[in-house]
Structure formats: structure tokens, C-alpha cells
Amino acid sequence: MAASGVDPDIPVIETKLEEYKLSLRGKIRSFHTDPLHSAAYLGNLSHFLQQKRGHSGRFLSQQGLNQSVHPVNEYKPFVYEYALSTQAGPELTAYDKVERYNTTLLNNAGDTEHNELVFLAGRPSAEWLCAVGARYQIDHRIFHQHLNFLPWGQKDWFTVPTLPSRARNVIRLCVPSILFMGERRYVSRDGLKDARRDSERRLRESLRNIQQSTVAEAGRSIGRRLNIHTGDILALEQEISICFVERKDHWTVLVWTDSGQDTDFDFIPAPKTKHFAAIADRLEFCPVFFENALLANAPSCQFPGEHSNHGARSKQPLSSLPGKYGCTLDWAQAAANPLSAIQEVFTFHAAAELQYLNMLDKLINEQMSETESAQEEADISSILDFDYAKSILLRHHAHLQDLLEKLEIEFTRWNRSRPENQAISQELLGTLKTDLVYLSNRLLSAISLCEAGRSAVMSNVSVQESQRSSREATLVAGLTKATHRLTFIFLPLSLLTSVFGMNFRQLGQGTLSIWLWVSIALPLLAVCIVMVERRSYLRMVAGSWVGRIGDRISKSI
Known part of the structure; x- marks a missing residue:
């Protein structure tokens, strides 16, 4: 077979992939025959994994229309694999083609001699999910939790998020990315309302089309939400799922991020309304700033081939994380402790959350100043601005509260069999919890500020209404008095006239x-x-x- 140019290992690889697919299909039964244990909610994922290579998909074009396309020779890195060693720095291997990655399945019977940190970047394809899942024998429900936004034309059975006891080894992070228009623009509240509605529609269409993704689309970014705050500031929300996989004497931490390696901004569900038409050509990402602790003596990172290009558009910071990871880490410690290995992921998440919170604070304070300076001309529609910001803050606060609870449970489980890592893990866990508690308190303060702003608007409107009522009452009293005068003047005269x-x-x-x-x-x-x-x-x-x-x-x- 080798002489004919056919790889003899291909049948073995295909067998392992097929076994992984069939293992999920075997768990799924009809909901009508077995309503308690059918696992029917995984049917959509099973259908997705069954897609064949070269399937012609449909995707959301730049004009927002569903158009049939054929796969093209465009491959983006989907897997970034860091081989961790306590004696040397990490070795990074990036895979942009599933064929090359599938050769690693042959080593699945044995265990590698090192721990691993693996990033999955962007939207998946059936081939990629089967390859990664078969290599590490990942529970299919982990993929389902990350892809919970994909109902794929069927009913949503509301299975995500699941109970903590059923979501073992999985931690989810919500990462906001701030987007600038490049120039300051004023858009009315009605314009913002229309843009938000159109953006939600486009986002639903984009997510539905991921079901029919092709090999060429794997590695492109996924957007979960687009928050439109003003005419020149938007925020894209994406998620990261972290999974801990034990491999005999070693472990692998799997980090799946929504951000891929995009060269355009078409993945952003930018609205096509009057005020936001063609904004994708002008969007710029706000960088996320995080670094070592103060006075740390860690050397700065240098990446080969890096050069400054001031004319290029800013790249999404989250998309750079998988390929440029670990500048703030002690790799020797990270190679032995899974929490140390993903510490920078949490640091990036906290920094992005803080910058987004600072931005919201600034916008809320500006709105508060406008409310205080316009007491004579208070607009009750400005309440919508405070309500919109408050809804986002409440969602992020709930996420941080869930994350705090999840950290305590999962990291205790991750280090249960490694007593030597307990002290390091507790120290790192304390640092993470300190940052998250600080962010949670800041969010509560911003929520209180929104409520205060809303109350101030209502108070100003009430004062205006009271003043308007007082002016109207004075006018009515004057008219009533004039009527009484006329009545007392002409009534007696009319009486005398009638008498005489x-x-x-x-x-x-x-x-x-x-x-x-x-x-x-x-x-x-x-x-x-x-x-x-x-x-x-x-x-x-x-x-x-x-x-x-x-x-x-x-x-x-």
C-alpha cells in the first residue's frame, strides 16, 4: 500500500473516528419511547458530527443573504497544541488541516510523556470535532455545552446550562471585546433601538448557518452577542470553554475559544440600518492590556516574524491568545499544575472584563451628567439607556458569581490526586477569586449607578410634571376667578332685568x-x-x- 502512495494508517484513523461518532449515536433514543433517558437533545450534535467532508454549506454573506457556496482552499488554524515540559519551554504545534492532526490518533493507545495545553480556536467542523474528541475520548456533552447556541432548526430543550454535578471539568468564561467606529458619532435612541433589533436578527441567522459549516469555514470566529452602546462604541461578547482531561499519568487542559483567525470583520453581526450601514469596514478592536505583576522580573516575550504595522487595522486580541500564549506564566510551574497552565486565560478574561466595565462606567457617568445638567429638559426615553446598560451588567455579574462557585469546585477536583500542587493551586485560586470579587463588586456599583440614574430621570420628569401641573393649575385658577367675576357682575343685572x-x-x-x-x-x-x-x-x-x-x-x- 505504501508503494501506491496510500497511507496504511488511514483505515485505522477512520475506524477511530467512526467509533467516536457511533458512540454518541448509540446513546440517543427516541424521546417518545424513552422520555427519561433518551438523550435526544444530543441528536443535533450527532447530526452535525455525521456531516461528510466536502459538504456544500451555506453561510451568511457580507450582505446578510444566505448564499450557496462550495468549499475553497482556505484553511485556518483550529488546534494549537502546547507540549508542556518541566525541563524546557513549551513546544507549540498549530494544526490548520485535519489530515495532519489525525495522525496523532495513532498514539491514542499509549500516553504521551508530557502534559498538554490545547487551544481550539473558532467555529468547528465535523471532522475537527471528531478528531479532537476521538483523540482524548471527550464526553460529547462537553461539545454540546459550548455549542448550546445552535438549535439547528429544532426546538430548544433548555438543557444548557446544566447542573454543576453534570458539568464536571468544564468552566465557561464570557469575554467582551470593545469595538470602535474610529470617529465619534451621535445616533438617536430610535436609531440605536433599530440597530440592536437588526443585529439580533443577523446574529441568529449567522449562528444557524454554523450548522452547515464546511471544512474551509473551520477556524472562523463565533459571536454570541453584539452590544450597541452608542453610535461609535460596540462590544462583541464571546465565550471560552475550559475542560480538564486526565490521560493516565498525565493531563490535558482543553481551551475552546470562540475567536478564530479572521482577516476580515464579516463575522461581526453589524446591523445594516441607516446609521450603521457598512460599518464593518471602519471597525477597530480595543486592545486588552494585561501583564505580569508589578516588579516581576519575567523576561518579555518575543515572537518570530513580528513587526509593527501601524497602517493595518487592529486585530482582535482574543484571536491572538492561542498562538501567543504564556508571556506572563512560569512554564515550569505550568507544566506540573493545570491551574497554573490556564492562569493567563483567566488574567486575559479579567482584564477584558475590567476594560469593558470601565467603558460602561464612563458611559453611565456621562449619561448621569447629562441628566443632572438637563433637569429642565429631562427626557424620559433616556431611561432606556440606563436599562440597557443595567441588563448587560446584571448578566455579567451573574456570570462572575457562577464562575466563582465553579472555580472552587473544579480546581479542587483537578488537584485532588496531586498533593504537591495544593499549595500552588490555593495561592493561584486566591488571586483569581480576589480579581473576580473585585469585578463583581464593581459591577454591583455600576448597577447601583444605573438605578440612581434611572431614579434621577424619573425624579426630574416628576418635577417637570409637577411644575407643569402647577402652571396649569394657576392658569385654571385665573380663568375660574375671571369667570366668577363675570358671573357676579352679569348675573345680578340679568336678575334685575328679568324682574323689572x-x-x-x-x-x-x-x-x-x-x-x-x-x-x-x-x-x-x-x-x-x-x-x-x-x-x-x-x-x-x-x-x-x-x-x-x-x-x-x-x-x-
């Missing part, structure tokens, strides 16, 4: 003189005017007289 019947001698209809009417009307008019203008005084005098009369009556009795 206009039968006056001067008018040739009676014997009475018109001066009699004048002599009666003028005093009556004067009395009415006095009663209208001096009503409070007359009420006081009347009360005084009534009191005197009451006193005399009581004395006489």
Missing part, C-alpha cells in the same frame, strides 16, 4: 323710571364685587360674628 321686565317710562312701556333700576343695580353690583374680591375677609368677619352670637346664646342659657 324692562317696563320703564323712558322706553314707553311702563310707569317706572329707569333711574329706579340704576339706583338698585349699582349698590347690588358693588356688593357682589366686594363679595368676590374680599371673600376671605368677609368669611373671617362672618365667623367672628357667628362666634360672638354663639357665646351670647350660651351665656343666656
Whole structure:
């Protein structure tokens, strides 16, 4: 077979891949025949793993339309494998073609002589998931948890997130990436609302199309959410799943990040509304700044082939993490302790979360300043800005709380059989928890600030409404008083006119003189005017007289 150019190991590799696929299919039964233990929710994943090589898929084009395409010769690195050794630095191997990676399956029967840190970058393909899963015999539910956003045309059975006891060895991180437009732009609240709605629609379409991904699409980035804060600042949310795999005498930490190696920004579900049309050509990523602790003497990292290119657009920081990992690590310690090996992942996550929180704080404070300076012109629609920021903050706070609980459980389990790592793990765990608690408290403060801003807007609107009501009441009181005056003037005159019947001698209809009417009307008019203008005084005098009369009556009795 070797003479004919056919690799004799191919049947062995294909057998292992097929066994991995069939092992999942064997767990799935009909929900109607076995409603308790059918594992039917894994049917979508099983269908995805069965896709054949060269399958013609559909993807979301730049114009947002579903167009049929054929696989092209475009391969992006999907697996970054760090071989950890306590005696030397790590050895990085990047795999951009699944054929080359599949040769490692032949060593699955035995155990490698070192621990491993493996990154999976971006969206998967069926071939890649089967290859990685078969090599490490990964529980299929781990893949399902990371791909929980893919209902694939069927109903969502709400199985993710799962119970802590059922999600062993898996830790999930939410990583925000800030995006700038490059120039400051004002977009009305209605414009932002339309953009958010359109972005959600485009994101759902993009995620649905990942089901039909091809080999050429593996390694492209996945976006979970796009938060549109202003006309020039957006935030892309992605996730990282971390899994611990034990391999006889060694271990592998598997880190699956949503960010791949993209040369364009088409994976961002940018809205196509009036104010955000063609913004993908102007987006820039905000860098994530993190480094060694102060006064640390670790040498700086140097990567071959690196050079500055100030004219190029900024690359997504998360996409650089798999290939340029470990500048802040002690690799000798990382080779022996799984928590030390992924410490930089948590450091990156905390730094990205902090910068996003700082940005939200700035936006909220600016909105608060506008609210305080515009008390006379408060806009109740500005409440939507505070509510939008608050919803994001609440989601991130819940994520950090879950992460804090998960860390304590998982890292205790990871180091259970390694007493020599307990002290190091506890120290690192304490550092991580300190950062996460700080971020959690900052999030609570920002949430309180949103609530205060919302209350301030409501208070200003209430004050404006009260002032408006007071002005209207004053106007109504003035109109009422004028009406009373007219009534007290013309009513007596009308009464006299009706009584006398206009039968006056001067008018040739009676014997009475018109001066009699004048002599009666003028005093009556004067009395009415006095009663209208001096009503409070007359009420006081009347009360005084009534009191005197009451006193005399009581004395006489």
C-alpha cells in the first residue's frame, strides 16, 4: 500500500473516528419511547458530527443573504497544541488541516510523556470535532455545552446550562471585546433601538448557518452577542470553554475559544440600518492590556516574524491568545499544575472584563451628567439607556458569581490526586477569586449607578410634571376667578332685568323710571364685587360674628 502512495494508517484513523461518532449515536433514543433517558437533545450534535467532508454549506454573506457556496482552499488554524515540559519551554504545534492532526490518533493507545495545553480556536467542523474528541475520548456533552447556541432548526430543550454535578471539568468564561467606529458619532435612541433589533436578527441567522459549516469555514470566529452602546462604541461578547482531561499519568487542559483567525470583520453581526450601514469596514478592536505583576522580573516575550504595522487595522486580541500564549506564566510551574497552565486565560478574561466595565462606567457617568445638567429638559426615553446598560451588567455579574462557585469546585477536583500542587493551586485560586470579587463588586456599583440614574430621570420628569401641573393649575385658577367675576357682575343685572321686565317710562312701556333700576343695580353690583374680591375677609368677619352670637346664646342659657 505504501508503494501506491496510500497511507496504511488511514483505515485505522477512520475506524477511530467512526467509533467516536457511533458512540454518541448509540446513546440517543427516541424521546417518545424513552422520555427519561433518551438523550435526544444530543441528536443535533450527532447530526452535525455525521456531516461528510466536502459538504456544500451555506453561510451568511457580507450582505446578510444566505448564499450557496462550495468549499475553497482556505484553511485556518483550529488546534494549537502546547507540549508542556518541566525541563524546557513549551513546544507549540498549530494544526490548520485535519489530515495532519489525525495522525496523532495513532498514539491514542499509549500516553504521551508530557502534559498538554490545547487551544481550539473558532467555529468547528465535523471532522475537527471528531478528531479532537476521538483523540482524548471527550464526553460529547462537553461539545454540546459550548455549542448550546445552535438549535439547528429544532426546538430548544433548555438543557444548557446544566447542573454543576453534570458539568464536571468544564468552566465557561464570557469575554467582551470593545469595538470602535474610529470617529465619534451621535445616533438617536430610535436609531440605536433599530440597530440592536437588526443585529439580533443577523446574529441568529449567522449562528444557524454554523450548522452547515464546511471544512474551509473551520477556524472562523463565533459571536454570541453584539452590544450597541452608542453610535461609535460596540462590544462583541464571546465565550471560552475550559475542560480538564486526565490521560493516565498525565493531563490535558482543553481551551475552546470562540475567536478564530479572521482577516476580515464579516463575522461581526453589524446591523445594516441607516446609521450603521457598512460599518464593518471602519471597525477597530480595543486592545486588552494585561501583564505580569508589578516588579516581576519575567523576561518579555518575543515572537518570530513580528513587526509593527501601524497602517493595518487592529486585530482582535482574543484571536491572538492561542498562538501567543504564556508571556506572563512560569512554564515550569505550568507544566506540573493545570491551574497554573490556564492562569493567563483567566488574567486575559479579567482584564477584558475590567476594560469593558470601565467603558460602561464612563458611559453611565456621562449619561448621569447629562441628566443632572438637563433637569429642565429631562427626557424620559433616556431611561432606556440606563436599562440597557443595567441588563448587560446584571448578566455579567451573574456570570462572575457562577464562575466563582465553579472555580472552587473544579480546581479542587483537578488537584485532588496531586498533593504537591495544593499549595500552588490555593495561592493561584486566591488571586483569581480576589480579581473576580473585585469585578463583581464593581459591577454591583455600576448597577447601583444605573438605578440612581434611572431614579434621577424619573425624579426630574416628576418635577417637570409637577411644575407643569402647577402652571396649569394657576392658569385654571385665573380663568375660574375671571369667570366668577363675570358671573357676579352679569348675573345680578340679568336678575334685575328679568324682574323689572324692562317696563320703564323712558322706553314707553311702563310707569317706572329707569333711574329706579340704576339706583338698585349699582349698590347690588358693588356688593357682589366686594363679595368676590374680599371673600376671605368677609368669611373671617362672618365667623367672628357667628362666634360672638354663639357665646351670647350660651351665656343666656
